[in-house]
Amino acid sequence: MKIIEYTFKNEMALHARPTTILISEANKFKSDIIIEKDNMTINAKSLISVLSLLIEKGDTIKIKIDGPDEDKAADAIKEILKNIEE
Template identity: 50%
Template sequence: MITKELTIKNEIGLHARPAALFVQTANKFLSDIMIKKAGKTVNAKSIMGVMAMGISKGEMIEIIIDGPDEENAISAIEDLINVKLLES
């Protein structure tokens, strides 16, 4: 199991298109991937769950990944949050 705290840096947070990209990335992996913020935890593979979190720029989230490809999953999610979402 991997647990990592990440800060959302893109202007609109994880709303609409960025949330969809996050969910698409999470769904590429077999591992269970969860997002935790302020005591609430949702499945990162669910667009409704991610959108319901209302994650804005500057907020810290905890990513919890458990499964056979967790190392690859955390790398892809970190790259998405720290690089790809900032480019769009």
């Protein structure tokens, strides 16, 4: 299992466009990918679920990736998170 912890520094945080990119990338992998925020756990492959977290600047999320391609999935998600902040 891979775990990524990430704190959003950008004012836009995880709004609709980067959320769509994140979900699209997550769906490329067989691994289970979940996001945790404030005691909520959701499927990172679901747009409605991710948007329901209402992620804002300063929020920290934990992404857990478990499965046969977890290394590649973790690398891809880290890259997306990095690009969100640019």
